[in-house]
Amino acid sequence: MPRTGKPFSVRMTNAGPLGWVSDRDGYRYQPRHPETGRPWPAIPPTALAVWEALAGWPAGPEACLVNLYDPQARMGLHQDRDEAELDAPVLSLSLGAPALFRFGGTRREGPTRSVRLEAGDALVIGGASRLIFHGIDRVLPEDPDLFAPRPESRFGDLLPPGGRCNLTLRRVTRSDASPTA
Secondary structure, three states: OOOOOOOOOOEEEEEOOOEEEEEOOEEEEEOEOOOOOOEOOOOOHHHHHHHHHHOOOOOOOOEEEEEEEOOOOOEEEEOOOOOOOOOOOEEEEEEEOOEEEEEOOOOOOOOOEEEEEOOOOEEEEOHHHOOOOEEEEEEOOOOOOOOOOOOOOOOOOOOOOOOEEEEEEEOOOOOOOOOOO
16 A cells, blocks of 8 residues: 555456555556556456447556455445546446445445345446445345355355455547547
């Protein structure tokens, strides 16, 4: 964390041409992993298809932030404002355990509400709501029958029991295809 130097409770990685990173120097997007120097892997085709279907934006995403939550992880209220293309929506895809998503207005001190996000939920934050404050209050216990381990599970090794994964796709830079370019 830039101010405290303490790590987030959420583990993070990225996919796409740009990845969002944070350290004592601040928050930024960069094309390579800060420790390995390697490029980020490609954004999964399924996630790109959801962007195409739901984002309503003419240019594709450049970053896919992958947040991995264990059952105790939280994410405080924040705005997504590190992108040059603030008119482009942010697309959030939920996998694994449900979570309590809190959101408010464009001022931190405004009132907030919470909704439950389930595995498979897609949330688009865009338009007048693009700069709302939002976060994850807590990961909720999952229905043991719904997410019982199965040999064909693609997330069994990625998510711990009761864990959650969130993919957040964003357009970072302005492009010729952007309506405001």
